[in-house]
Amino acid sequence: MEMDVYDYESYQMSIQNLLMLKLFHDEGINVSNFPNYMTHINYGDTNSLDIFTNGMNQLFENTIHFDYGDVDSKEFKELFEDLVGGDGPHSVPEFAYVIKDPLFELLLNSPYSRVFEKLLKGLVSDDMNVCECIVLPNRDGIGFLFEFYSQFHNVAEDCINLKHEAMKLKKQYKREIAKE
Structure with missing residues (x-):
């Protein structure tokens, strides 16, 4: 099975977003209202910065x-x-x-x-x-x-x-x- 580069990068970024949500959750931050961690870079659908910003706003x-x-x-x-x-x-x-x-x-x-x-x-x-x-x-x-x-x-x-x-x-x- 082959995967194109856009799908591959999208899965990698989605996993990184999920990891970021887990890190914030473990710090006691309620992540239930954060953006979806799933990403598809081919469509410009990336939530990494939004997830990061929401977490930082609650962490500090x-x-x-x-x-x-x-x-x-x-x-x-x-x-x-x-x-x-x-x-x-x-x-x-x-x-x-x-x-x-x-x-x-x-x-x-x-x-x-x-x-x-x-x-x-x-x-x-x-x-x-x-x-x-x-x-x-x-x-x-x-x-x-x-x-x-x-x-x-x-x-x-x-x-x-x-x-x-x-x-x-x-x-x-x-x-x-x-x-x-």
Whole structure:
């Protein structure tokens, strides 16, 4: 039996979407109202980004999604100041996510900031996908700058793991404060 490339890619993406739903479900997120995980790329029927966005919105307190056309918006420029485009060290992303969560803000402004920032290095980037995770200039959250990405389940898994590690660091930090 042969399968054409569109069906093959559609099945792979559908499995990745199902995995992403499972990851969010295991975190206690109600995924019953999420888009269908089944995909067919030949018809432009892909729900990966929608599933990812819904999960991120429930996983963290405040997430903001910027499409490519939004990089000229005032809100985007205020968040990233001189970091993106022009003379900034980062190229203009295809799209971006900003996560502003009290947990991340606490750690970024604590003695554990270097440990937390070290966790961000190399996060969600590999040979097939290009995404950079940066600390926002005012240190109240992090940003994901996506230059190219197709496997959102990897990002979802990394974000969940990052949140778990951040919760461990927060407990450690609170114990140290209590000793003082």
